[in-house]
Amino acid sequence: MAERNNNEFEGKQKNIQILYEKFVILNRDLLNFGVSIEELKEICFKRRKTVHTVQGSQKNAQHSSFIVAVTVVCAVLISILLKIIFDSIIKNTLGTRCLLPNNYFIWEATRPETNCSMCEDVNSVLVFGNVTRDEFSNYAYSSRPMLVKGAALHWPAMKTFTYHFLKEIYQNVEGAYESIEEECQILTFKTEFRSLEDVFAMPESRVLLEEGEKPWYVGWSNCHPDVLAIMREHYTIPHFLPEDAEHAHMDYIFIGYQQGAVMHIDYISRLMWQAQLRGHKTWKLVPPPDCDHICSGISFRVDPGDIVLVDTRQWYHDTHIDAGEMSLTVSSEYG
Structure with a gap:
């Protein structure tokens, strides 16, 4: 049982690493395209859409469209990442005998x-x-x-x-x-x-x-x-x-x-x-x-x-x- 839990945990770790690498590549491409660090924070962490209404400049229009597309991709990737992390924590916590049963902080938080x-x-x-x-x-x-x-x-x-x-x-x-x-x-x-x-x-x-x-x-x-x-x-x-x-x-x-x-x-x-x-x-x-x-x-x-x-x-x-x-x-x- 312990060996199976370890294998599952290692698999989750690999998935998290893959997602992390995708984020690194995505951030690098955005920075190369001209998106600032502040805009990245607003897109991925504050969950705000930064859509610039730019007239006349085709480059700025492409920039704005790209940010909107990246916002969607970023949101999806974050959701997947959080699900994997949460699933990994829950499975490994439940797989550890006496960890959850003795955690009265968790019990108290869920007490009706x-x-x-x-x-x-x-x-x-x-x-x-x-x-x-x-x-x-x-x-x-x-x-x-x-x-x-x-x-x-x-x-x-x-x-x-x-x-x-x-x-x-x-x-x-x-x-x-x-x-x-x-x-x-x-x-x-x-x-x-x-x-x-x-x-x-x-x-x-x-x-x-x-x-x-x-x-x-x-x-x-x-x-x-x-x-x-x-x-x-x-x-x-x-x-x-x-x-x-x-x-x-x-x-x-x-x-x-x-x-x-x-x-x-x-x-x-x-x-x-x-x-x-x-x-x-x-x-x-x-x-x-x-x-x-x-x-x-x-x-x-x-x-x-x-x-x-x-x-x-x-x-x-x-x-x-x-x-x-x-x-x-x-x-x-x-x-």
């Missing part, structure tokens, strides 16, 4: 206007105890942040999911690491890691965040069917979600210390649930900027076994983990 009713009158997280599916049904598709206490305490994952358990899965399942690079996604946040293999290659002292070691926090999506099958033997879809809800074909793991994700919104297609399997995490939610005049931010702390439900497509959020604790969560989408 928010309906502020999603956060109006929300002053705290809505907390449930032993909630049933029927009791939860009125809130299931709401943008209201919710916390279901102890809903995952009975999952085997509360005991079995560890750094070393996840490492063993990826080392033993053929193609597991490759799936992260080719189909899934890894978020390395502020770490120096470049792949999941790097994450699982760190020394034990750093895994445990012993004194002198740098803190780390990463997340990744699991879309390899064999990996997903093994993992889902240790947890289930939260029991309170609607029976007819659609669920994603991939789940997410987030693991590490100290500050988790920085303030951001998620560009995902559905609502999100996240089960806290290890450690304590504090969520901070902030409404979209266009709702600042109506809504206010909230924060809440999550204990092991709790399940958080947040519309992370609309609520800006960051997370902080209790000092010295490793946080491990599993999450997915529904809708």
